[in-house]
Amino acid sequence: MQNTIKKVVVLGGGTAGWLSAALLQKIIGPSISIELVESEDIGIVGVGEATIPPIRHVNQVLGIPEHEFLKQTKATAKLAIRFEGWLREGESYYHTFGAPGKSMAFCHFHHFWQRARSLGHNSDLWSYDLNYLAAEAGKFAPINSKDSIIELPFAYHFDAALYARYLRSISEQLGVTRTEGIVEQVQTHEDGSIQSLQLKDGKVIEGDFFIDCSGFRALLIQQKLGVGYDDWSHLLPCDSAIAVPSERHEKTAPFTRSIARPAGWQWRIPLQHRNGNGHVFCSRYMSEDEATHTLMSNLDTQPIGEPRTVKFTTGRRRKQWHKNVVAVGLSSGFLEPLESTSIHLIQSAITRLAQYFPHDGVKSAAVAEYNQQSETEYLQIRDFLILHYIANERKGMRFWDDIRELQVPSSLTHKMALFEQTGKLDREGNDLFLESSWLQVLLGQGVEPKDYHPIANGMSKEQLIQMLESIQKVKQEPIAKLPTHDDYINGMCAR
Numbered sequence: 001m002q003n004t005i006k007k008v009v010v011l012g013g014g015t016a017g018w019l020s021a022a023l024l025q026k027i028i029g030p031s032i033s034i035e036l037v038e039s040e041d042i043g044i045v046g047v048g049e050a051t052i053p054p055i056r057h058v059n060q061v062l063g064i065p066e067h068e069f070l071k072q073t074k075a076t077a078k079l080a081i082r083f084e085g086w087l088r089e090g091e092s093y094y095h096t097f098g099a100p101g102k103s104m105a106f107c108h109f110h111h112f113w114q115r116a117r118s119l120g121h122n123s124d125l126w127s128y129d130l131n132y133l134a135a136e137a138g139k140f141a142p143i144n145s146k147d148s149i150i151e152l153p154f155a156y157h158f159d160a161a162l163y164a165r166y167l168r169s170i171s172e173q174l175g176v177t178r179t180e181g182i183v184e185q186v187q188t189h190e191d192g193s194i195q196s197l198q199l200k201d202g203k204v205i206e207g208d209f210f211i212d213c214s215g216f217r218a219l220l221i222q223q224k225l226g227v228g229y230d231d232w233s234h235l236l237p238c239d240s241a242i243a244v245p246s247e248r249h250e251k252t253a254p255f256t257r258s259i260a261r262p263a264g265w266q267w268r269i270p271l272q273h274r275n276g277n278g279h280v281f282c283s284r285y286m287s288e289d290e291a292t293h294t295l296m297s298n299l300d301t302q303p304i305g306e307p308r309t310v311k312f313t314t315g316r317r318r319k320q321w322h323k324n325v326v327a328v329g330l331s332s333g334f335l336e337p338l339e340s341t342s343i344h345l346i347q348s349a350i351t352r353l354a355q356y357f358p359h360d361g362v363k364s365a366a367v368a369e370y371n372q373q374s375e376t377e378y379l380q381i382r383d384f385l386i387l388h389y390i391a392n393e394r395k396g397m398r399f400w401d402d403i404r405e406l407q408v409p410s411s412l413t414h415k416m417a418l419f420e421q422t423g424k425l426d427r428e429g430n431d432l433f434l435e436s437s438w439l440q441v442l443l444g445q446g447v448e449p450k451d452y453h454p455i456a457n458g459m460s461k462e463q464l465i466q467m468l469e470s471i472q473k474v475k476q477e478p479i480a481k482l483p484t485h486d487d488y489i490n491g492m493c494a495r
């Protein structure tokens with residue numbers, strides 16, 4: 001195999017394939033050429049419609065104007081996820097992209113809130129969170145404020161098929177070439193690295209470096225290179241999802257809904273032209289027929305397609321980079337879409353690859369570093385997802401009763417114990433989820449801190465209550481001036 005990497009081949013044209021091609025071509029530039037191979041006969045998984053705020057960096061890097069993006073992908077804004085019934089039936093909480101209160105010196109806002117609670121001042125933590133207030137009011141517009149207390153971080157919901165198509169047009173404008181065809185054979189060099197892909201029609205596509213975006217098939221990284229898979233279904237036992245689109249809801253909520261069900265949960269993603277719906281469940285506790293029935297009888301609006309089942313095994317490839325192949329997207333692993341992290345994992349994989357790009361040949365230290373970082377990232381997200389399940393009071397339902405008894409990774413039990421005993425939350429390395437995310441889900445799932453940091457004792461009770469009330473007021477002020485979410489989207493799309 002030659003050392004210099006000049007020709008990159010991307011196998012797969014789903015979100016992973018086209019996002020990888022666009023970002024890599026944009027970041028690395030004309031010193032590489034990219035050819036993407038995909039097969040319309042195989043098609044794409046076609047789900048994956050809710051994102052998290054870093055997606056906006058992708059748009060910035062690719063130079064996509066927001067109104068254009070909203071129009072092309074029928075996108076809506078996402079301020080939060082509302083978890084309904086996860087702790088107990090009939091109750092809900094939000095995991096917003098914002099942060100309650102404001103940043104304080106030396107300790108987090110929630111310690112002050114916790115002290116006020118201990119003094120009998122019972123206010124809802126989320127009432128100090130602008131994202132929550134805007135989500136509940138159905139309002140949205142980006143806020144450009146220099147004052148961090150009135151930030152409104154957001155992400156998008158979009159149509160997965162339109163997104164892949166849009167990314168394709170951007171990639172092609174950047175110079176990425178596309179080849180249609182089914183890869184039937186993969187040729188290797190003597191050292192086992194990939195040399196070329198052979199299509200059904202006999203065409204051979206050679207490359208110096210390959211990005212495997214072939215979805216759950218994992219054609220290169222697994223079928224050819226056999227790197228193995230860490231199966232985490234003992235920790236996150238859901239293994240199936242049924243998805244169905246339904247008519248648009250008259251009002252598009254600026255948040256995703258995640259509704260607990262007897263053997264899993266249901267998502268509702270509001271788009272401009274339709275709702276995305278799905279039911280994630282564990283087939284050991286519920287049959288596919290029953291899961292389909294649960295989904296179809298719990299739609300807000302009329303279905304506009306047939307329900308489709310996707311099977312999965314939660315976990316990750318043991319090596320995401322092996323020889324001259326990097327796996328990106330579903331070929332690299334799968335974590336259920338509870339916190340909408342998969343598209344982000346595509347983004348971060350390509351950003352990481354760009355950082356360690358093997359322009360002068362594959363170097364073992366770069367591969368090891370890449371694999372280490374991606375493993376840590378997966379493990380941190382995995383722990384955060386498990387937290388949603390294990391701390392619940394959904395008693396008398398076999399799935400939920402069993403999941404409460406799971407042997408949880410020690411990294412998570414430590415984090416939960418630290419919070420319960422001291423109220424402390426420390427961000428671990430580059431954990432995607434900040435303290436405010438852990439805080440909201442811990443509290444939302446009923447994990448209560450027994451203590452707070454003594455810094456919060458530094459003011460009198462009156463001063464403390466006054467501070468909390470003034471923060472609440474500042475947070476509420478922008479709401480009246482914000483347009484409704486629908487007005488904002490309509491206005492942008494009319495531009």
Ligand SMILES: Cc1cc2nc3c(=O)[nH]c(=O)nc-3n(C[C@H](O)[C@H](O)[C@H](O)COP(=O)(O)OP(=O)(O)OC[C@H]3O[C@@H](n4cnc5c(N)ncnc54)[C@H](O)[C@@H]3O)c2cc1C
Nearest residue numbers: 012013014016044045048050183214215329330337342343
């Ligand atoms: C139920 C469910 C819900 C999800 N929800 C979310 C969400 O809300 N948010 C989020 O961030 N993520 C979500 N995801 C994940 C998200 O859908 C994926 O990360 C994303 O779509 C990327 O998929 P992909 O491109 O890796 O694979 P795919 O879309 O499956 O694309 C695979 C590509 O490989 C090609 N291919 C395969 N084999 C061959 C071959 N032999 N020859 C030629 N071409 C081939 C196919 O043609 C296709 O183009 C969800 C996933 C599932 C299963």
